[in-house]
Amino acid sequence: xxxxxxASELTIEGDLTSEDDVHIEGRVRGRVTTKGSVELxxxxxxxxDVSGRTVSxxxxxxxxxxxxxxxxxxxxxxxxGDVKAPRLTIADGAxxxxxVDMGD
Amino acid sequence: MARxxxxxxxxxxxxxxxxxxxxxxxxxxxxxxxxxxxVTVAPDGVVLGSIRAQGVRVAGRVDGSVVAxxxxxxxxxxxxxxxxxxxxxxxxxxxxVRGTVRTxxxxxxxxxxxxxxxADQSDDVDATPSEAPGGHERRRRDRRRRRAxxxxxxxxxxxxxxxxxxxxxxAPSVPATNVAPSSAASSSASTDSIGARSPQTNPxxxxxxxxxxxxxxxxxxxxxxxxxxxxx
Numbered sequence: 001x002x003x004x005x006x007a008s009e010l011t012i013e014g015d016l017t018s019e020d021d022v023h024i025e026g027r028v029r030g031r032v033t034t035k036g037s038v039e040l041x042x043x044x045x046x047x048x049d050v051s052g053r054t055v056s057x058x059x060x061x062x063x064x065x066x067x068x069x070x071x072x073x074x075x076x077x078x079x080x081g082d083v084k085a086p087r088l089t090i091a092d093g094a095x096x097x098x099x100v101d102m103g104d
Numbered sequence: 105m106a107r108x109x110x111x112x113x114x115x116x117x118x119x120x121x122x123x124x125x126x127x128x129x130x131x132x133x134x135x136x137x138x139x140x141x142x143v144t145v146a147p148d149g150v151v152l153g154s155i156r157a158q159g160v161r162v163a164g165r166v167d168g169s170v171v172a173x174x175x176x177x178x179x180x181x182x183x184x185x186x187x188x189x190x191x192x193x194x195x196x197x198x199x200x201v202r203g204t205v206r207t208x209x210x211x212x213x214x215x216x217x218x219x220x221x222x223a224d225q226s227d228d229v230d231a232t233p234s235e236a237p238g239g240h241e242r243r244r245r246d247r248r249r250r251r252a253x254x255x256x257x258x259x260x261x262x263x264x265x266x267x268x269x270x271x272x273x274x275a276p277s278v279p280a281t282n283v284a285p286s287s288a289a290s291s292s293a294s295t296d297s298i299g300a301r302s303p304q305t306n307p308x309x310x311x312x313x314x315x316x317x318x319x320x321x322x323x324x325x326x327x328x329x330x331x332x333x334x335x336x
Contacts, residue, residue, distance in 0.1 A: 018116070034115075
């Protein structure tokens with residue numbers, strides 16, 4: 001259970017920061033920054049940078065994604081932007097356009 | 105999870121929140137919230153901005169106006185600095201309001217000092233919970249019994265507590281009754297004090313007429329500024 005949930009018909013016109021997990025089914029037109037995990041559901045959309053411990057994308061991100069642990073681009077997910085994370089998985093059926101930086 | 109959104113306790117939104125569905129704010133929102141649904145501000149929740157929704161339930165802090173198309177309830181411990189507009193309104197004892205309060209959908213009343221009157225309507229809100237959240241059963245009302253009106257309460261009590269300064273002991277009460285209707289007619293506080301002072305300073309030639317202070321104070325919330333301006 002995420003501590004912060006943005007449901008499907010909600011829009012945040014600005015930045016969202018948190019210390020805990022964030023689940024997004026709606027739309028965030030701003031940065032999402034958390035020390036926990038970011039779960040972007042299939043209907044979720046983020047239009048600015050996303051950073052967290054882990055980031056999983058089943059929806060749409062049109063910005064850079066940074067994770068301290070891992071980024072998972074799930075089937076049906078769409079990511080246009082650069083990814084910086086030590087681990088990255090891209091599921092079959094995901095859409096991705098951007099650069100990947102997995103460190104050294 | 106349907107359409108219930110939660111701004112968690114450690115979460116901060118800097119920007120506006122719009123859309124449909126219910127929203128529970130346990131963390132902090134620095135922006136306006138416009139929602140077709142019910143907005144709940146939890147006891148530790150903070151909204152620095154206005155809220156406009158079908159239903160609004162506040163147990164935390166809101167620095168901004170709150171407009172509810174259906175029902176608005178302020179629970180004990182709530183702290184709202186802004187105007188309240190709602191079709192149905194309930195203010196629990198222990199809630200704190202600084203602003204004007206208006207219940208719409210019926211007769212529009214004056215927007216000054218209605219807080220105490222509306223505080224009696226808390227029964228209405230108890231009858232209209234769409235999703236009753238638990239955990240609001242803190243009995244702060246027993247601990248402290250606040251008046252709903254924080255800032256204006258002091259101004260309203262001052263005319264009785266503070267007697268007019270005895271600069272003019274020569275019966276200033278007679279011109280005061282003449283001045284009172286004019287100051288009541290115009291709503292601007294600053295022009296009142298100037299207009300009320302001039303007819304007295306001219307005949308007497310002295311400064312600091314205390315008499316217009318009393319009727320003017322009962323009308324405005326900023327009454328405590330009035331005595332100092334009168335002594336200029």
